[in-house]
Amino acid sequence: MDQSISRRASELLLQHERAIAVRTDRLFVRLMLSQWVAGIVLAVTVSPMAWAGTSSTPHAHVLTAVLLGGLITLVPVVTARRHPGTLLSRHSIAVGQALTSALLIHLSGGRIETHFHVFGSLAFLAFYRDWKVIVTASAVVALDHMARGIFWPQSVFGVFATSQWRWLEHAAWVLFEDIFLIHSCLHSWSEAQEIALRRATLEGTNEAIEAEVRTRTLELLASNTELQSQMSERAEAEMERDELTHQLMQAQKLEAVGQLAAGIAHEINTPTQFVGDNTRFLKESFHDLNPLLEKASRLAEAVCAGTATPLLGKEFQEGFDGADTAYLVTEVPRAIEQSLDGIERIRRIVLAMKEFSHPGVEGMTSIDINRAIASTITVATNEWKYVAEIQTDFDSTLPPVPCLPGEINQVILNVIVNAAHAIADALGDNKQSRGTIAICTRRDGDFAEIRISDTGTGIPVAVREKVFDPFFTTKEVGKGTGQGLSIAYAVVVKKHGGTLDFESAAGRGTTFVIRLPLAVKKAKDYAA
Amino acid sequence: MKRILFVDDEVNILHGLRRLLRSQRRVWDMSFVGSGEEALAMMATKPFDVLVTDMQMPGMNGAELLEHVQARHPRTVRIVLSGHSDMEACMHSVSGSHQFLSKPCDADALRAVVERACNLDRLLQAPRLREKLGAVVELPVVPRTYDALSRALAESEVDLQVVAGIVEQDIGIASKILQLVNSSYFGLRHEVVDLRQATAYLGVTTIKNLVLAFGMFRQIETRTLPARFSIDREQSHALLTARIASKLLNDKAASQQVFLAALLHDVGKLVLATHLVDDYESVAAAQDVSGRPSYRIETELLGISHAYIGAYLLGLWGMPYSIVEAVAHHHAPRRVLHQTEFGLLAATHVADALASEQNGDLVRCGELDEAYLDDLGVLNRLPAWRKLAAEAAESSNDAA
Known part of the structure; x- marks a missing residue:
């Protein structure tokens, strides 16, 4: 940064210097041209003609003023025109200006007053603010004075004879002026330097600020774009999450169905077995009884016809005894x-299955929640009957509850299955006893409340906060995906605007409380 | 009178069974109890020939009961009658029981299974051996075959034909697959005796589960085998016999059935070598001295030959009766009366003898009962069969 500022400062300084040089060059071009004219006027005025007898020719001074003055003036003027602002032009101007002074002094016949032109010229040259220009001009003046003072004093001092050291006095005065001029030049130079530096610094600062502004603007733009893309990403992620939740729900449903299917098959297979056995027994029994019926019919006929014999009665009696009648009766x-x-039993479970799955029902429907719970208990029989008995206490005055029946049944199933697992864990190897799952319903203001209590292990304090987290499970691999309660929460709270809480005491059991609003809230998102 | 114990937590099931089986009351002494605990208590008071139990029960479940009975009363034939429909439960009960029936079970099928279980002791009268064999629920598998099967099943696309090809080379795997497919879990109305068909019925997933997940097959630990016993020799003899036998019968179904009977005909030897090592050693030592066929020495020393031991075990596992019969009598086919045509038993007998001839194993060689073949009117085919056997032996050698 500092380097670039100093570089910029010297650049600015150079520009400044050049601008002054060009300006001063231009000034001198005009000045020198007018001095040339003035010299000619002076020569014409002071000594227009030189007389030699009657013939007169223009005085040599006039020629000198025209020719020498032209030379002295035009060389620097042309240089300055050609190369304005250069070292060459200003030094040639310095030389030219000093020589102009010399010419004017000469033309005025060495008048001491004309010497003031020297001082004036030096002062003008100081406009360059370049002390070297002054040195050049002073050197020319000094040399000129020295040469003419020695060889032609009249031309410079207006006298025929003078001290050959007089030029030194003049030079000293010139030096005297030079000291101030040079000092002033140097001072102005350092001022210019300072200004340049300040300007460069300012420029640098400005540039830095501008750069900063540009950067900030770009950053703002970028963050704006990012924000927009983030917003769309977020919308996408939300959609994805919704989709995932939906899929998980389906998966959990399928898992539950698979689990239930095995249990339901078991519950149906058992009665089917004994119904089959009994029917087979009835068939065989009837087959055994048939001959006896025939005998009875024959006996009855004989009795009616009066042909009955004790033998016939005995025959029937034997048949009756042999047919194991007492057992059959x-x-x-x-x-x-x-x-x-x-x-x-089969009819009940098939009906419960139908009620549980609610095929064809989409969207909110008002249902008898007591009946729904009863069905769910039935389809889940095989999940709980080996570890627990179920006690129900249903509030028969409970009004119909608007809900998504399939999903609420799923929630109740999840809680019952969890309760059964918790009881199984609590029982451990003590397989003789069974726990209890108590389910009660009641109305609580604008809510229907379902309480499902178990006598299981209870939920450890450490995991209570994670119970509703997706994928959180304490069950062994293969016994659950950890989705059950997280989905239950989503269904009860998000889809129905209800609440799902639990109270748990380690070692004594857990009660889950499901509360469903009795009035449908239209604003809720019921999308399944 | 045979004693049979039924266990089920559903009292209506017990009532139904009692009524259904009332007609057997003069031949069967039946008891009905509602739990595993009661069953064990009752079995402690008197011996039972057959146990029929439910699987899922509160308290002691079926699997635990089976385990206890296997340890305490190995002579009792263990049959599962379960309402389960999932594969896992089926696998678990198959591993502890001899046979598996699923509810709802056809009344005749139930009666037939129990009856056959009751009659099994006709094949094996020695109580000591019955106790030993009752504990055997599976046959060990040759490690090489096991590896081949595992590899074939681990392929991304399992080729059922390849799997079936491996299954039919191993006595242990083949017998287990057959036991499973004929258990009523699959609800097949007919007996499956074709191993390829059985493999297809079970399907790749089930076989994979059996082999890889349930570890159903125990590999033979070759170092614990008796020194005189060569599992490779047994395996190749079984396979050659099976190949020859399947060519002796023209009917396709019959040829598949005889393949199986012949493959399993020496199961008893495998059981002797793996589960009754001392007995195997004493027989083998006596055989070294006398050079007589092993089944004769076994009958003298153990009171029973390996043929009956194998047949008993296969019967215990509920294998089709025709196969059990062929295995039991493959040395002395005349024992089965009223045979008029060349069938499963006769073909197994002939194939065993011819396979032994091919291997030059004249000691092992069940003497070919030519008079019996003459009675059946097939003696004239013997030269042609010898040629068939030679071809089969050659192709087996080529394959090896």
């Missing part, structure tokens, strides 16, 4: 009863 009604019970 007690077992057949039981087999029918249990088969009907089995079929009812």
Whole structure:
């Protein structure tokens, strides 16, 4: 920075110097031309003619003024015109100006007053603010005085004889002036230097400021662009996240369905087995009873016809005993009863499956939440029945709850399955006992409240804050993706404008509280 | 009277079974209990021949019960009757049980399975051996075959044909695959005896799970085998016998079935060498002295030959009866009465003898019962069969 400033300063100084030089050159061009004219006028006025007898010729002074004056004037003038502002032009002007003084002194016949022209010239030359110019001019003046003072004193001092050292006195006066002029030149030079430096500094500062402004502007532009792209990126990311959430939800749904499917198959396979066995038994029983019925029919006919014999009665009795009738009389009604019970179980679970999955229902629908919970309990039977019993306490006065039925069922399923897992963990190897899952519903102002309590391990304090985080799970690999509660939260809070909280005591169990608003809020985003 | 114990936590299942099987009450002494704990308590008081248990039960589950019974009462035939439909549960129960039935199970199928399990002891009367064999739920696999199978399954695109080709070379893998595919898990209405078909039924994913995830197959530790026993020799004899046998019968289905019977005909030897080492050693020592066929020495020393040991085990695992029969009697086919045509048993008998001839293994050589073949009217085909056997041996050698 400093280097560039000093470079710029010397550049400015050079410009300044040149500008002065050019200006002064121009001044001198005019001055010298007018001096030439003035010299000629002077010569013509003082001694226009030289008389030799009657014939007169123009005085030599006039010729000198024209010719010598022309030479002295035109060389520097032409130089200054050709090369304005150069060292050459100013030094030739210095020489020319000094010689003009000499010429004028000569033309005025060495009048001492004309010598003032020298001082004036030097002062004018000081306009160059270049002390060397003054030195050049002074040297010319001194040499001129010395030469003419020695060889032709009249031309310079207006006397025929004088001290050969007089030129020294004149030179001394010139030197005297020079001291001031040179000092002034140097001073002005250093001033110019200072000004140049200040200007360069100012320029530098300005430039730095401008550069800074430019940089800032560019930065602003860039950050603006970035902001815009960030905004669009963010919008994109949000869309992606929504999409991901949706996919995760689908995946979790599928996972739950897969898990449920195995459990439901088990729940259906069991009654199917004993219904089949019982039916097979009934078929065989009827097959065994058939001959007895025939015998009974024959016996009845014989009795009616009055042809009944004790033999016929005995035959029937034997058949009756042999057909295991006593057993059949007690077992057949039981087999029918249990088969009907089995079929009812299958019917219930199939119905619950239908209710649970709510096929074809999209968007908000008002449902009987008690019934929905009951269905969910049924489809999840195989998930809890080996570790817990379920107690329900449903508020039958609860009004229909507007919700996305499939998704709310999913939430309840997740919480029940978690409860069963927590109870299984709490039971450990103590396989004889079972825990309890208590589910109750009630109305709380504008909300329907569902409380699902378990007697499981409870949620450790350390992980309570992470319970609703996506992918957070304490279950072993393969037992859950860690999506269940995070999705439950999204469904209850974001999609329904409800709340999902839990109370937990380590070692004693956890209660999840789901609260769903009873009035639909239109402003909410219900997009599934 | 056979004693059978049914275990299920669903009381209606027990009621249904009791009614269904009431007709058997004069031949079977049946007990019904609602939990694994009760089952063990009851088994402690009296021996049971067959146990039929549910898998998923509160308290002690089926897998645990099977484990206890396997340790405490190995002679009891263990059958699973489960409502599970997922593969994992099926795999777990297959590993602890002899047979696997899934609910809902056809009444006749259930009766038939229990009945066959009850009758198995006709094949193997020695209680000591029955105890030993009851603990055997799988046959070890030759490491080389195991590696080949693992490699084939690890390919990005598994070639089912390649897998089937490997499966049918190993007695252990083949028997397990067959046991699985015939378990009612797959709900197939007919018995599968074709290994390629079985492989296709199970599919690549299941076989992969079996081999890689469930570690279903235990590799033979060759250093623990008796010095006189060569697993490679057994394996190649089994395979050659199978190849010859499959050429003896023209019918496609029959030729696949006989391939299997012949492949498994010496399963008993493998079991002796891996699970009854002392017995194997004493038989082998006696054989060195007398040079007589091993099955005769086994009958003298152990009271039973390897043929019956193998047949018992295959029966325990619920293999198709025709195969069990062929394996049991492949040395003495005449024992099975009322045979009028050249079938599975006869073909296995002939193929075993011809394969032994090809290997120049005259000691092993089950003496070919030419009179029996004459009775069946096929003795004249023997020269042609010998040629077939020679070709099969040659192509086997080429392949090796």
